[in-house]
Amino acid sequence: MLILGVETSCDDTCAAVYRTDDAQVLSSVVSSQEAVHAKYGGIVPELASRRHLECILPVIEEALAQARIGVEQLEAVAVTTGPGLIGSLLIGLSAAKAIAYARSIPLVPIHHLQGHLLSPRLNHPDLPYPHLGLVVSGGHSALYRVDSPDRIRRIGETRDDAAGEAFDKVGKVLGLPYPGGPNIEKEARGWQGKRIRFPKPRFKTEGFQFSFSGLKTAATQYILERRESADPIDIAQVCFSFQETVIEILAEQSFGAMEAEGLQAMTVCGGVAANGTLREHFQKMAKKYRKCVFFAERKYCTDNAAMIAAAGAAQMMARNDSIGDFLGLNACAQVPLGS
Numbered sequence: 376m377l378i379l380g381v382e383t384s385c386d387d388t389c390a391a392v393y394r395t396d397d398a399q400v401l402s403s404v405v406s407s408q409e410a411v412h413a414k415y416g417g418i419v420p421e422l423a424s425r426r427h428l429e430c431i432l433p434v435i436e437e438a439l440a441q442a443r444i445g446v447e448q449l450e451a452v453a454v455t456t457g458p459g460l461i462g463s464l465l466i467g468l469s470a471a472k473a474i475a476y477a478r479s480i481p482l483v484p485i486h487h488l489q490g491h492l493l494s495p496r497l498n499h500p501d502l503p504y505p506h507l508g509l510v511v512s513g514g515h516s517a518l519y520r521v522d523s524p525d526r527i528r529r530i531g532e533t534r535d536d537a538a539g540e541a542f543d544k545v546g547k548v549l550g551l552p553y554p555g556g557p558n559i560e561k562e563a564r565g566w567q568g569k570r571i572r573f574p575k576p577r578f579k580t581e582g583f584q585f586s587f588s589g590l591k592t593a594a595t596q597y598i599l600e601r602r603e604s605a606d607p608i609d610i611a612q613v614c615f616s617f618q619e620t621v622i623e624i625l626a627e628q629s630f631g632a633m634e635a636e637g638l639q640a641m642t643v644c645g646g647v648a649a650n651g652t653l654r655e656h657f658q659k660m661a662k663k664y665r666k667c668v669f670f671a672e673r674k675y676c677t678d679n680a681a682m683i684a685a686a687g688a689a690q691m692m693a694r695n696d697s698i699g700d701f702l703g704l705n706a707c708a709q710v711p712l713g714s
């Protein structure tokens with residue numbers, strides 16, 4: 376089966392073609408809006424929807440062209456219906472509906488985080504179930520128990536900011552280009568010296584939660600106080616220390632959750648999972664605790680439509696039910712997964 380994936384939940388316009396017979400991504404096109412939002416230091420929702428509107432059809436056409444297929448060969452369309460920016464989601468959903476309606480093929484609504492959670496399967500097709508899934512992106516930081524592609528239970532999440540959000544904020548205060556994550560990683564590689572001890576959250580309640588707002592505030596204060604007193608700061612040292620602390624918080628909770636749930640394997644996905652130092656740290660921990668860790672391929676860590684198409688295919692296989700009247704289907708800005 377050939378399935379088209381469409382993803383426009385945030386600031387990237389994405390389309391991909393996935394072939395279920397041999398689990399191959401035939402094309403994955405991402406039109407980034409980084410340049411549109413860079414000067415504002417964050418995403419401007421209205422500008423994001425306008426740009427999606429300009430890009431959605433050329434991006435879908437490019438995905439079909441790269442896959443060397445015509446629209447008439449498509450057998451299903453999978454599309455992100457939430458969570459995300461409502462204006463952005465609606466552009467992708469409308470385009471997906473139009474194609475599915477015109478071609479009389481099924482439309483599969485996909486939760487953005489289900490797409491991320493299944494993204495490591497694109498390069499690890501034999502990944503075992505059940506496993507723990509860590510999603511770390513600009514909008515989310517959460518832990519899931521994944522028993523099958525459509526049996527997913529949330530077992531922990533952030534109480535405040537997402538890890539990527541903290542990376543972006545600290546990057547902005549340091550004057551680094553948007554998004555902060557990859558630029559903080561680059562700067563951190565230049566530091567070999569002493570680490571600044573930023574605080575880590577301590578939770579009184581049971582469970583596996585994250586919190587990044589205290590760390591974000593501590594790092595921001597450190598920078599601003601030194602700037603005011605004209606004390607020199609070393610950007611590389613701040614980036615290194617902040618990044619190490621985020622990674623330790625994520626790893627401690629994730630490996631704790633794996634132990635508590637009796638799981639042997641874990642996946643790590645979402646934009647922050649592209650971080651090379653995070654990947655090295657998790658590999659080391661996995662070796663120490665005799666667990667397996669699988670990462671989404673770097674190009675599938677940040678938002679993309681290949682993960683949405685693959686999730687759509689898995690969903691169709693798992694449920695085998697018809698999608699019904701999809702013209703009435705709506706997008707939803709906030710919708711939990713597996714709570």
Ligand code: KG4
Binds near residue numbers: 513560646676
């Ligand atoms: O998954 P994603 O593309 O969008 C959301 O669904 O949120 O993630 C974007 C986030 C941004 O916050 C960005 O700073 C972060 O992922 N990110 C990174 C790296 N690459 C992207 N964070 C740390 N290190 C990286 N190399």
Ligand code: ZN
Binds near residue numbers: 487512645646677678
């Ligand atoms: Zn995402």
